[in-house]
Amino acid sequence: MKEKTWKISVFRFDPLKDTEHRFVKYAIPRSRVRTVLDALIYIRDHEDDTLAFRSSCRQGRCGSCAVHCNGRYGLACEMPLKSGKNTIRPLAQLPVIKDLVVDMEPFWERYESIKPYLVRSSKTAGRNYRNRRELEKKIDCILCGACFSACLMTGKNPAFHGPAAYVALNRFLHDDSDAITGQRLAMVKGENGVFRCHNMFNCNEACPKNVEPAENILEIKKNID
Amino acid sequence: MTHMLTAKGKVRTAELRNKMQELMDRHAGVFRDGMGLVEAAKGIRELKKILAEDLHTDGKERRANPGLTEALELKGSLEIADIIIQAALSRNESIGVHFRNDFPAPKGRRRHSLIKVRKTKIRIRYTGVKSRHKWLKELAPGKLAEKL
Numbered sequence: 001m002k003e004k005t006w007k008i009s010v011f012r013f014d015p016l017k018d019t020e021h022r023f024v025k026y027a028i029p030r031s032r033v034r035t036v037l038d039a040l041i042y043i044r045d046h047e048d049d050t051l052a053f054r055s056s057c058r059q060g061r062c063g064s065c066a067v068h069c070n071g072r073y074g075l076a077c078e079m080p081l082k083s084g085k086n087t088i089r090p091l092a093q094l095p096v097i098k099d100l101v102v103d104m105e106p107f108w109e110r111y112e113s114i115k116p117y118l119v120r121s122s123k124t125a126g127r128n129y130r131n132r133r134e135l136e137k138k139i140d141c142i143l144c145g146a147c148f149s150a151c152l153m154t155g156k157n158p159a160f161h162g163p164a165a166y167v168a169l170n171r172f173l174h175d176d177s178d179a180i181t182g183q184r185l186a187m188v189k190g191e192n193g194v195f196r197c198h199n200m201f202n203c204n205e206a207c208p209k210n211v212e213p214a215e216n217i218l219e220i221k222k223n224i225d
Numbered sequence: 226m227t228h229m230l231t232a233k234g235k236v237r238t239a240e241l242r243n244k245m246q247e248l249m250d251r252h253a254g255v256f257r258d259g260m261g262l263v264e265a266a267k268g269i270r271e272l273k274k275i276l277a278e279d280l281h282t283d284g285k286e287r288r289a290n291p292g293l294t295e296a297l298e299l300k301g302s303l304e305i306a307d308i309i310i311q312a313a314l315s316r317n318e319s320i321g322v323h324f325r326n327d328f329p330a331p332k333g334r335r336r337h338s339l340i341k342v343r344k345t346k347i348r349i350r351y352t353g354v355k356s357r358h359k360w361l362k363e364l365a366p367g368k369l370a371e372k373l
Contacts, residue, residue, distance in 0.1 A: 016288070045239030049292030050284035098289040 004030045006081045008039050010051065011089045014098050021096075023087065024048075036069050036088060037076035040100070053100040060208060063144030066091055067100055073146040073206035091149040107145050110154075110161045114187060116168035121179035131176060138171035138216065140209045147203035147213050159192035163203035163213030166194060170216040173223060185224055194220050229296045230287070234279035238295045241280075242302070245272055249306055253313060258326040262314045269307050276300060304342065311347045312338045 005027040013021035026043050033039050040053050055065040058077050065076040068089040072079075076088075094102040147163035148154050154162045161169075169188060172178045188194040194217055203213040252265035276299065284290040318332035319325050335354040340347060 014289075044291055044295070045237065048283050049238065049295060050286075050290060052289050052291050101289065 006030055006033060006039060006083075007085050008043070008081070009085060009087045010040070010043065010099070011087075012051070012099050013096050015096060034080060035077055036067065036079045036081060036086070037065050039081060039086070040076060040088070051100075052098040061142065063142030063208075066144040066146045066149075066208075068092065068149070073150045075144060075146070075208045078208055091145055093149050093151075093155040094145070102145075104145055106158070107143075107148050107162065107164070111143070111165045111168065114161055114165045114169045115180070115184065116165070116172075118172065118175065118178055119180045120177055124177045124179045131174060134174050135171055137211060138167055138174070141167050141211045142209055144208060146206040146208060150202040150206035152200060152202065153196050153198065157192055157196055160196045161188065161193070163197075163207075163217065166197075166220055167211055167213050167216045170220050173220065185220075188220065189224055194224070197221075228277070229280060229282055229293055230285050230290075232280040232282045232296075234275075234281045236275050236279050237281050238292065238299050241272055241276060242295075242299050245269065245299070245303060245306060248272075249309075253306070253310055255322075256324055256326055257313055259314065262310055266307070266310045266314065269303060269310060273303050273307070276303065308340050308342070308347060312340060312349060315349050 006029075008026045008028060009023045010026065011021055012018075012024050026039075026047055028039050028042050033042050037055055037058060040051065040055070044051050044053075053065065053067070053076070055076065056062040057064075060075050060078045063075065066073065067076045067079075068091065069076065069079050070082060070086055073091065088100065090096055090100045091102050094104060094106060097103050141164060143164055145164070151160075151163055153160045166188070169184055172184060173181055178184075197214075197217045199214060199218075201214045204215070207213060248265050248268045252261035252268075276296070280296060282292040282296055284292045287293065313323060313325075316323060316338065317325065317328045319329050320331045320335070336351040337354060339350045339352060341350070342348075
């Protein structure tokens with residue numbers, strides 16, 4: 001009997017060689033593969049080892065394998081394949097380096113711009129994390145970039161910081177020991193700041209760790225008067 | 226590295242990697258013995274030969290070529306596998322996590338293995354272990370036997 005296969009169509013593009021992207025079809029035996037990442041690894045091992053994609057831990061912890069598959073963003077290692085056609089694309093809003101590998105620089109630039117680190121003063125130095133519980137969900141973010149790509153504003157407006165950056169910002173707004181709360185709020189107050197978010201909730205849907213960036217953005221908005 | 230880019234053989238990197246994993250799992254895992262280790266060393270040598278002569282890679286580019294990365298990683302892994310096997314083979318005793326079925330007890334003074342690789346030759350030297358703490362000295366092979 002012929003073995004059942006997954007039908008997979010993968011985005012292929014090499015900006016230095018190709019003028020246009022193309023989708024290459026593969027058929028992969030079902031018995032060996034379950035998730036999108038399994039499929040990509042199978043293709044690299046058995047069909048074509050020039051297929052470029054990022055991956056590391058294979059268990060949804062590192063955040064390096066974020067892709068777009070079957071109409072949604074997420075981690076390739078966590079997304080199951082479906083029967084019928086599976087289309088795998090790279091993250092949107094970011095320049096493609098090759099195939100499914102994108103340049104995360106715009107994402108990091110904007111993330112850095114909100115100062116995603118604790119700034120203490122002599123006043124706050126001795127404080128403990130009394131509200132540690134509140135921060136728990138916010139620090140679950142693994143910076144995979146799925147929310148950034150799912151968000152329509154990040155693509156349209158290069159000055160918009162993006163959902164992941166706002167989660168980090170909100171984390172420090174909730175932190176008792178942070179000393180520059182006012183400065184942080186002033187940073188995102190402006191025209192291209194947090195109010196550019198139109199509550200489309202695409203980020204919530206994309207987030208593989210259920211950090212709920214949209215809720216975090218709403219919380220920041222509440223803090224601005 | 227260049228030979229990996231122009232490799233027009235028949236064997237894919239993944240196939241070689243699987244073979245290496247199977248070999249190491251069977252012979253150089255938790256329980257080791259001389260016969261198995263010799264067999265593993267032979268197997269690894271064969272795999273190294275295939276990697277050098279009969280490797281197949283699809284891409285011919287240096288930039289963003291996962292096939293090349295995989296092949297280079299495999300080359301390193303095979304080297305380390307060889308070192309593990311040779312070091313285990315020359316240590317005819319069981320100590321710590323190194324357990325030999327054919328030599329189940331610690332033997333002689335405790336020592337560290339120091340390995341040097343020149344081209345294809347693996348050289349093993351030993352240095353003594355300096356115990357700084359009293360309790361460590363008490364656990365030294367000879368003393369421990371006395372206590373028991």
